[in-house]
Amino acid sequence: MRQAAARGFLATVASALLGAALAAAPGGVAATDPPRTHEVVIQGLLYVPETLTVRRGDVVVWINKDPFPHTVTAAGVFDSKSVAAGKSWRYQAGKAGTHPYLCTLHTTMKGTLRVE
């Protein structure tokens, strides 16, 4: 009997946790959350993080910490043009999908923006 009671208690806890989990949208972000701002640092000829996942409406800011210019270019989706040393460029994610991008000045620099 004690075991049955314990199981009942655990089931209650589990369903409470499940309820809490279901209250949040995928990724743990509620659908009603306001747009967020994400940062990608450009440093040492790298985008950090290299891959970033955001929601439509979120803003992504690329911050160029290198002492020379870079671009953030996903052909047909977004293009920062030249971002000078110490400057940043922001983009509001509007088009859902996986957008590989690169720096047109240093084409080995690659990143991916996933917009859900």
Ligand SMILES: [Cu+2]
């Ligand atoms: Cu570059």
